[in-house]
Amino acid sequence: MGSEMKVPTMAELFASGKQPEVLFWVGCAGSFDDRAKKITKAFVKILTKANVSFAVLGTEESCTGDPAKRAGNEFLFQMQAVTNIEVMNGYGVNKVVTACPHCFNTLKNEYPGLGGNYQVLHHTQFLKQLLDEGRISLEGGSFKGKRITFHDPCYLGRANNVYEAPRELIRKLDAELVEMKSCRSHGLCCGAGGAQMFKEPEKGDKDINVERTEQALETNPEIIAAACPFCNTMMTDGVKSKEKENNIAVMDIAELIAKAGDL
Amino acid sequence: MEYLPNILFALILTAGIVFFARNVKKLIRNIKLGKAIEVNDNKPQRWTNMVRIALGQSKMVVRPIPGILHLLVYVGFIIINLEVLEIIIDGLLGTHRIFAGLGSLYDILIASFEILAFLVIVAVIVFWIRRNIIKLQRFMNPEMKGWPKNDANMILYIELVLMFLFLTMNAADFKLQQLGVAHYVEAGSFPISQFMVPFFDGLSTQTLLIIERSAWWLHIVGILFFLNYLYYSKHLHILLAFPNTYYGKLEPKGKLENLGSVTAEVRLMMDPDADPFAAPTEDSSTAEADTSEPEKFGASDVTDLNWVQLLNAYTCTECGRCTSECPANLTGKKLSPRKIMMDTRDRLEEVGKNLDANQGKFVDDGKQLLDDYITREELWACTSCNACTEACPVSIDPLSIIIDMRQYLVMEQSAAPSDLNNMMGNIENNGAPWPFNQMDRLNWKDES
Numbered sequence: 001m002g003s004e005m006k007v008p009t010m011a012e013l014f015a016s017g018k019q020p021e022v023l024f025w026v027g028c029a030g031s032f033d034d035r036a037k038k039i040t041k042a043f044v045k046i047l048t049k050a051n052v053s054f055a056v057l058g059t060e061e062s063c064t065g066d067p068a069k070r071a072g073n074e075f076l077f078q079m080q081a082v083t084n085i086e087v088m089n090g091y092g093v094n095k096v097v098t099a100c101p102h103c104f105n106t107l108k109n110e111y112p113g114l115g116g117n118y119q120v121l122h123h124t125q126f127l128k129q130l131l132d133e134g135r136i137s138l139e140g141g142s143f144k145g146k147r148i149t150f151h152d153p154c155y156l157g158r159a160n161n162v163y164e165a166p167r168e169l170i171r172k173l174d175a176e177l178v179e180m181k182s183c184r185s186h187g188l189c190c191g192a193g194g195a196q197m198f199k200e201p202e203k204g205d206k207d208i209n210v211e212r213t214e215q216a217l218e219t220n221p222e223i224i225a226a227a228c229p230f231c232n233t234m235m236t237d238g239v240k241s242k243e244k245e246n247n248i249a250v251m252d253i254a255e256l257i258a259k260a261g262d263l
Numbered sequence: 264m265e266y267l268p269n270i271l272f273a274l275i276l277t278a279g280i281v282f283f284a285r286n287v288k289k290l291i292r293n294i295k296l297g298k299a300i301e302v303n304d305n306k307p308q309r310w311t312n313m314v315r316i317a318l319g320q321s322k323m324v325v326r327p328i329p330g331i332l333h334l335l336v337y338v339g340f341i342i343i344n345l346e347v348l349e350i351i352i353d354g355l356l357g358t359h360r361i362f363a364g365l366g367s368l369y370d371i372l373i374a375s376f377e378i379l380a381f382l383v384i385v386a387v388i389v390f391w392i393r394r395n396i397i398k399l400q401r402f403m404n405p406e407m408k409g410w411p412k413n414d415a416n417m418i419l420y421i422e423l424v425l426m427f428l429f430l431t432m433n434a435a436d437f438k439l440q441q442l443g444v445a446h447y448v449e450a451g452s453f454p455i456s457q458f459m460v461p462f463f464d465g466l467s468t469q470t471l472l473i474i475e476r477s478a479w480w481l482h483i484v485g486i487l488f489f490l491n492y493l494y495y496s497k498h499l500h501i502l503l504a505f506p507n508t509y510y511g512k513l514e515p516k517g518k519l520e521n522l523g524s525v526t527a528e529v530r531l532m533m534d535p536d537a538d539p540f541a542a543p544t545e546d547s548s549t550a551e552a553d554t555s556e557p558e559k560f561g562a563s564d565v566t567d568l569n570w571v572q573l574l575n576a577y578t579c580t581e582c583g584r585c586t587s588e589c590p591a592n593l594t595g596k597k598l599s600p601r602k603i604m605m606d607t608r609d610r611l612e613e614v615g616k617n618l619d620a621n622q623g624k625f626v627d628d629g630k631q632l633l634d635d636y637i638t639r640e641e642l643w644a645c646t647s648c649n650a651c652t653e654a655c656p657v658s659i660d661p662l663s664i665i666i667d668m669r670q671y672l673v674m675e676q677s678a679a680p681s682d683l684n685n686m687m688g689n690i691e692n693n694g695a696p697w698p699f700n701q702m703d704r705l706n707w708k709d710e711s
Binding site: 037071082108113189202211 | 643
């Protein structure tokens with residue numbers, strides 16, 4: 001099925017004098033992490049189905065610099081940012097969509113000051129737009145009546161006040177959206193932000209993802225919905241640590257939608 | 264000798280105000296030890312935030328029980344201060360209840376002060392129980408041992424005593440009014456203190472006069488003492504919450520500032536025409552920013568932080584809502600955002616005292632904020648999730664201090680944890696935090 005996937009690059013479109021509606025910023029996790037690649041593909045399937053003209057940067061994409069910046073390496077962050085901005089401005093990019101809230105936050109909030117001004121959307125916002133414009137239709141299908149709890153990614157929720165787009169998409173699947181005790185602006189972090197994804201946690205009496213998974217399990221979900229590749233990893237690990245991986249799936253919103261549409 | 268009380272009152276009042284002004288001056292000087300930054304953009308939004316968050320207590324009531332109790336104390340203290348105005352005028356002029364001429368309006372005012380005073384007493388008692396009997400988790404963290412705990416209780420005791428004195432003063436006054444003692448005009452309505460009057464039955468007029476005068480004097484002296492206690496206490500928030508919410512962050516919480524000094528260097532590096540061996544020129548016509556003096560990256564001490572961050576530190580009243588929502592703290596890590604703010608304030612105070620002791624010149628004390636107050640373990644435990652900044656009822660930003668200190672560790676000291684060094688090395692070499700080749704970035708599309 002992978003071979004059928006058409007994923008044009010900005011370079012290819014540029015060569016034929018074309019400009020896509022939107023640049024899909026895949027991100028490092030979406031490009032390299034085996035679990036996150038599935039999210040990337042699910043999102044591409046939806047874009048294709050909806051006839052969205054999109055392109056990726058492919059080998060011209062590089063880390064936004066988010067983890068470097070949060071780790072305190074402003075220098076490395078700005079080197080990455082300036083390089084990426086040069087590439088995107090070279091292609092005249094206007095609109096960017098990404099399935100990673102960390103890339104989303106950095107591109108949206110921190111690139112403008114360095115000369116990168118784009119309309120940046122998280123994929124849940126973009127999917128919501130497609131839905132509102134009637135470019136995709138959502139029917140619950142396999143998710144009808146399923147108990148789904150949504151884990152707010154910090155960099156989507158608190159950091160950028162996007163709480164409703166992912167929830168509306170879940171509701172549109174006719175699923176039963178159940179909230180954890182800490183949700184929306186009080187959502188508990190999965191433990192991966194601020195470059196924690198790439199290091200061992202400090203000494204404590206519990207891992208943060210386990211704490212968050214326990215909150216999720218309290219809602220008795222069939223599916224834990226995520227909207228961030230790092231949250232996805234952390235919650236998946238948390239569910240495994242509770243030996244619930246056979247009963248509870250951790251899925252990205254894009255995967256839910258793609259699966260509901262039999263894509 | 265008739266004017267002795269007036270003179271004494273004027274002296275005490277002046278002393279209280281002068282001493283307070285001196286401390287305010289010191290406070291402002293200390294805050295200005297921070298780096299200068301411009302925070303005067305979007306004034307309408309800033310005023311709105313101050314009115315909504317500080318004046319309107321919008322973030323306090325997110326937790327309804329302490330929120331409403333706090334609202335009582337807050338409203339109580341603001342409204343009862345109207346009474347202080349009368350006390351001051353009476354004290355200076357030797358009058359008694361000078362506003363009594365307001366008639367029924369005066370009755371309403373005094374009655375509402377009394378009811379509020381009673382509610383403040385109730386709220387303060389509940390607060391004390393929450394801290395000392397129920398021992399709510401957020402008041403029990405390690406950073407709350409010793410002075411912070413005593414300070415919190417001291418504030419509650421002072422408030423309790425002040426309210427009690429206010430009601431005693433009214434009760435004795437009411438009794439004297441009933442007895443028709445000269446000078447004690449019938450004025451005011453006493454819905455609460457009327458219940459204290461029976462305790463005064465059988466006391467001589469002379470004793471009642473002593474009780475009334477003592478309560479009156481202790482009350483006003485107590486208020487002046489409390490005013491001057493503020494600077495030495497976490498309680499400064501009653502004043503600083505207002506400027507702090509005004510200067511609070513307006514941008515999305517996820518946005519971290521880009522360091523201008525770094526931008527200048529990055530631009531220079533990316534500029535193909537730049538001569539890497541060029542001597543730094545005196546006139547900075549070519550460089551975008553003034554790079555004449557190499558700037559220190561990040562923060563290792565309070566003077567590396569900006570003045571808003573220092574204002575934040577003085578504003579913190581150690582409520583611990585930040586810490587109680589911090590994922591690192593919840594899972595037993597050492598990091599506590601409240602401690603970050605307390606440490607910053609304590610170190611700033613130490614620097615301030617150093618300046619006082621050395622005629623305004625800082626003499627190196629071999630200490631700094633990093634390591635001597637805030638450990639690296641705390642800094643590296645942060646997930647930058649913004650739970651703390653969201654939880655703070657007065658717009659304090661502990662995260663910005665954590666990031667500034669990480670910047671110092673990484674850019675000045677190359678002292679990141681080795682895992683993070685690997686991650687950064689990967690980004691530098693192949694544009695991803697993992698060791699994958701950038702040329703493989705699109706491989707996913709052909710994998711099944």
